[in-house]
Amino acid sequence: xxxxxxxxxxxxxxxxxxxxxxxxxxxxxxxxxxxxxxxxxxxxxxxxxxxxxxxxxxxxxxxxxxxxxxxxxxxxxxxxxxxxxxxxxxxxxxxxxxxxxxxxxxxxxxxxxxxxxxxxxxxx
Ligand code: FES
Numbered sequence: 001x002x003x004x005x006x007x008x009x010x011x012x013x014x015x016x017x018x019x020x021x022x023x024x025x026x027x028x029x030x031x032x033x034x035x036x037x038x039x040x041x042x043x044x045x046x047x048x049x050x051x052x053x054x055x056x057x058x059x060x061x062x063x064x065x066x067x068x069x070x071x072x073x074x075x076x077x078x079x080x081x082x083x084x085x086x087x088x089x090x091x092x093x094x095x096x097x098x099x100x101x102x103x104x105x106x107x108x109x110x111x112x113x114x115x116x117x118x119x120x121x122x123x124x
Contacts, residue, residue, distance in 0.1 A: 003093035006063045013062055015069035017052045023120065026112025028105055035061050035102070039069075039109035043117055048072050048080055053109070060095055060102035067091040068106035077114050083107065 002010075022040035029036040035057025042050035051069040055062045068088050072080040085103040089095050095103055 001096050002059065002063075003095075005091070005093040006060065006095070009063040009066050009092065010059050013066040015050075015052045015066060015073075016054070018054055019050060019052050022052075022113075024113040024115075024117030026109045026114070026116055028108040028112055030057075030101055030105055033058070033101070035105065037061060037065055037105045037109045039065070039106075039113040041072075041113045041117060043077065046077050048075055048077065055105075057105070058099070058102055060092075060099040061105055063092055064088050064095075064103040064106040065109070068110060072110060077117065080110055081114060083110060 019040040019042050023043040024041040026039045027036065037057060038054045040052045041048055051073050053065040053069055055065045071083050071087060071091065085107040088103040088106050
């Protein structure tokens with residue numbers, strides 16, 4: 001059911017964990033399956049210099065988180081906001097239809113973490 005790329009990513013997921021002094025944190029969940037994804041971003045001059053995730057969810061959600069962090073590290077926050085779940089699915093070489101919502105969590109987690117970063121910037 002999973003592509004070779006997903007299996008490889010699951011055997012060696014990248015950027016697992018949290019960033020203690022993260023500049024933006026996004027937590028999202030899917031009400032129907034109950035899975036939760038937390039994204040931590042380190043941002044310097046609006047560029048994402050580090051990203052880590054903690055995902056309590058299915059394999060597709062973990063693989064989506066891993067490739068999402070890889071896709072956004074080095075990007076500006078505006079560029080990162082343009083990373084969609086379709087980009088995540090493409091990087092994973094496809095997801096079964098019933099697992100597409102898992103990739104949506106990654107897109108939402110990035111957006112939430114950037115929202116959190118922007119809110120904190122405004123308070124400074
Ligand atoms: Fe819900 Fe994968 S089954 S995130």
